[in-house]
Amino acid sequence: MKEQISVRTQIPGPKAAKILNTLQKKNGGWSTVYPFVHSETGEGSGCYFQDIDSNTFLDFGSQISSNPLGYNHPALLETAKDYLKRTPLKFAGQDFTVKEHLDMIEELLSIAPHSMHANAAFLINSGAEAVENAIKCAMRSRPATKLGISMTGAFHGRTLGALSCTNSKLVQKKGYLSIPMRRLSFSDNAGEELEKLLSREVAPAEVGFVIVEAIQGEGGYNIASQKMMRDLRKITKQQNIPFIADEVQSGMGRTGTWWAFEHFGIAPDFFTSAKALQVGAVVANKNWFPNESGAISSTWGGGHVLDLAMGITTIKTIKKHKLLQKNAEHGAYLRQALAELAQDSAGKFKTSLIQNIRGKGLMNAFDLPTKKMREDIVLQLLKQGIVVLGCGKTGIRLLPPYIVTKKEIDIFLEQLESALKICNKKGPVHTGPICSYGMCADMHT
Ligand SMILES: Cc1ncc(COP(=O)(O)O)c(C=O)c1O
Known part of the structure; x- marks a missing residue:
């Protein structure tokens, strides 16, 4: 062509x-x-x-960030050819293990910044499910949780938990139940607003999580200020509130660093990935994940074995080139x-x-x-x-x-x-x- x-x-x-x-x-x-x-x-x-x-x-849209290597990249074609020789290709990968599940987690950990102390990842199918599971993991570790916190203009997906964090367009939300949320403005004032909230309305132990896109996607490619990101991270660390960076659109190298939060000199407790990764993922320290079997799962966690292989090849190709x-x-x-x-x-x-x-x-x-x-x-x-x-x-x-x-x-x-x-x-x-x-x-x- x-x-x-x-x-x-x-x-x-x-x-x-x-x-x-x-x-x-x-x-x-x-x-x-x-x-x-x-x-x-x-x-x-x-x-x-x-x-x-x-x-x-x-x-110039890369299928909304989902096609990082463009069309028919030789490395992806090679991977696809390789997998065609193997049958069957379909495995319900969360419970019935394929080696690619481990390979994908290890590739992801190899590109998580050391300062996060991330040593585990949970694989799922989509961006919304990645967000859904990140907030579930955060809440599970916070039994007094009453509400979550996200930013004005945020987009985190359309499953009910993720949708509760979304603050983008009415059409995405009307008629659907929400988990209790508060919003902070996507501005330099966010830290001050969080402090006010914690001193006037809700005890730190009752906040399940703060979730942020370092660069808002659907909201307008708005870049957070250094002050906003640093203030939020400082307060969440001081108050022990789980901080989630949603990297579904901005992650996987698009911004010139593996993850957009790296531009702000901070490390979150969790980050999410999907789109360019081909499968959904939550990355964090193992301590953040529930230790009871079955607390989070899904039949197709990590998608099709070919999806995993494509995601792994994508990371390797970004590194290699x-x-x-x-x-x-x-x-x-x-x-x-x-x-x-x-x-x-x-x-x-x-x-x-x-x-x-x-x-x-x-x-x-x-x-x-x-x-x-x-x-x-x-x-x-x-x-x-x-x-x-x-x-x-x-x-x-x-x-x-x-x-x-x-x-x-x-x-x-x-x-x-x-x-x-x-x-x-x-x-x-x-x-x-x-x-x-x-x-x-x-x-x-
Ligand atoms: C930042 C962010 N989070 C979550 C999602 C939801 O991802 P998905 O559409 O794969 O469910 C998106 C999708 O655009 C997104 O941009």
């Missing part, structure tokens, strides 16, 4: 439209959906993928080029259309002046063959696979510049079949 953008049909193309239209009727969990369907033969290479209608897109350094370098290049484009656009369009550029490594975002303009740009870029994702109220997140090159960053920037020109003229961006799908329907609300 040629690594080159090529949009040959309207989006979605006829084959994709047929599948999406039927799926929309039959899928009980219909949610925001991008108007393409991946090619049946898995066509893709590097940062490019082909859809079922043979359109080729440049992916020094992708943490590359992510830091490419992220700095992208932010610098965006800053130049912002300055340029300020000259051309009277006001800068690119605002509030932020990020670490390859977890980056910027804001547009309005929500509508953000939505126009996401859509226009898709029409031009580039996948980016919205975040927060007016943000666009840029999270290409770790194997992105400067050339691909330059291609993205050229396309962004032309999308800005088109959208600034208020042209007919929201038209055609592309607008019939979740992604665009949401944008019109």
